[in-house]
Amino acid sequence: MRQASGTRDQGSEPTKRKVQPLRTAGAGPKGAAARAIAASEPVSPKVRPGKTKKPLAPERVAAILDALARTYPGVVCALNHKSAWELTVATILSAQCTDVRVNLVTPALFKAFPTPRAMAAASLPQLEELIRTTGFYRNKAKSIQGAARAVVEEFGNKVPQTMDELLRLPGVARKTANVVLGSWFAIAVGVVVDTHVLRLSRRLELTKETTPEKVERDLMKILPQNRWIAFSHELIHHGRQVCIARKPRCADCTLETLCNSSDKTWSSH
Numbered sequence: 361m362r363q364a365s366g367t368r369d370q371g372s373e374p375t376k377r378k379v380q381p382l383r384t385a386g387a388g389p390k391g392a393a394a395r396a397i398a399a400s401e402p403v404s405p406k407v408r409p410g411k412t413k414k415p416l417a418p419e420r421v422a423a424i425l426d427a428l429a430r431t432y433p434g435v436v437c438a439l440n441h442k443s444a445w446e447l448t449v450a451t452i453l454s455a456q457c458t459d460v461r462v463n464l465v466t467p468a469l470f471k472a473f474p475t476p477r478a479m480a481a482a483s484l485p486q487l488e489e490l491i492r493t494t495g496f497y498r499n500k501a502k503s504i505q506g507a508a509r510a511v512v513e514e515f516g517n518k519v520p521q522t523m524d525e526l527l528r529l530p531g532v533a534r535k536t537a538n539v540v541l542g543s544w545f546a547i548a549v550g551v552v553v554d555t556h557v558l559r560l561s562r563r564l565e566l567t568k569e570t571t572p573e574k575v576e577r578d579l580m581k582i583l584p585q586n587r588w589i590a591f592s593h594e595l596i597h598h599g600r601q602v603c604i605a606r607k608p609r610c611a612d613c614t615l616e617t618l619c620n621s622s623d624k625t626w627s628s629h
Contacts, residue, residue, distance in 0.1 A: 410622035415565035421582050424564060424618055428594040431614045435593040437543040440466065444519035444544040445476055445511065449504050451539045452531040457494040465491055476517055479508035503531025523549050535572060542589035551579045552592035556599030563603065563621045 414420065438459040441447035446466065453462045469490045473479040479487070487501035494500060507529040511519055519540065520526055526537035535554065541547040551557070553572040557579075561567050567578035583591055602609050610616050610626040617628060 410620060412565050412620050416582055420618065421566070424566075424615060425583070425587055425591065427614045427618065428591065428598065432594045432597050435590065435597055437539065437593060438596065439463065439539075439543075441544075442470075444540060446470055447544050448507060448519055448526075448529070448532065448536065448540050449479075451536040452503050452507065453491055453494045453500055455500070456496060461494055465494055476508040476511040476519075479505060480512050500531070506530030507532060519544075521545050521547065534576070538592075542592070546589070548585050548588040551576050551583065551588045552596075553579070554592075554596060556596045557592050559605060560595045560599050560603055564615065564619060 412420070437447070439447060439450040439454060440463045441450050449469070450462050450466050453465065469487075472486070472490060473482050482505065484498075484501050484505065487505060488497050491497045491500055491504075510529045511517060514528070515525065520528075521541065523534070523537050523541065526532050526540060527534070532540075534550065535552055538550045538552045541549050542552065553561075553576045558570075558572060558575050561575055561579060562570075566582060567575045569575045569578055579591070580588070598613075598615070599605075602613050603615075608621075608623070608625055610619075610624045613619070616624075616626070
């Protein structure tokens with residue numbers, strides 16, 4: 361789960377360009393038939409309006425949530441874990457790293473050091489070697505060991521269940537705390553904002569902000585609290601599978617009719 365960073369503004373006005381008529385060849389349709397087909401073709405994204413008149417209208421937000429829920433029913437956190445502690449460690453390791461890579465690393469890590477007490481007693485070189493491929497492994501090793509020691513010494517060997525307490529663990533920022541609270545404890549305190557959630561929230565015009573903290577505040581204002589947890593999982597899956605950053609698969613997108621992003625690769629409206 362990569363950390364969110366600034367993204368370019370998707371809401372700029374597109375350059376208007378005259379749509380060329382459909383070209384036909386051989387035995388294809390001609391004349392009126394060709395014009396009829398051309399009229400039914402999706403409009404080029406470059407000649408489509410790039411903004412929604414009322415992007416935060418309750419009915420539009422509800423339609424987005426409904427489409428996501430139908431597309432990704434029962435979606436769960438992509439980080440493999442069997443306990444609140446394992447999820448905490450996996451989320452710390454996911455900073456600037458893919459969930460796929462983290463899932464490849466954590467089985468050996470948790471086999472070697474299955475509990476917070478065991479990880480607290482490990483040597484940094486041991487931890488570094490096991491998590492090396494996740495990047496920034498020296499800092500991450502210090503963080504997960506520091507978090508392990510805090511869990512053992514301050515919280516009775518149990519991962520705390522409040523935002524304030526989780527933020528006292530080394531390596532745990534608000535995103536990690538939201539992941540643990542939402543995915544393990546089912547406590548909706550906030551909205552997880554990683555790179556996918558930030559990018560797609562801007563793309564769907566649910567926010568104009570560029571930092572995770574401000575995007576989260578905007579989302580908490582417009583989303584019902586009982587959807588905060590699932591919404592993040594749904595957008596993360598959607599961003600990986602369909603709304604890919606470099607080339608979104610708009611023709612396959614269940615949100616396409618609700619999206620007016622200026623760089624769509626296909627449009628029905």
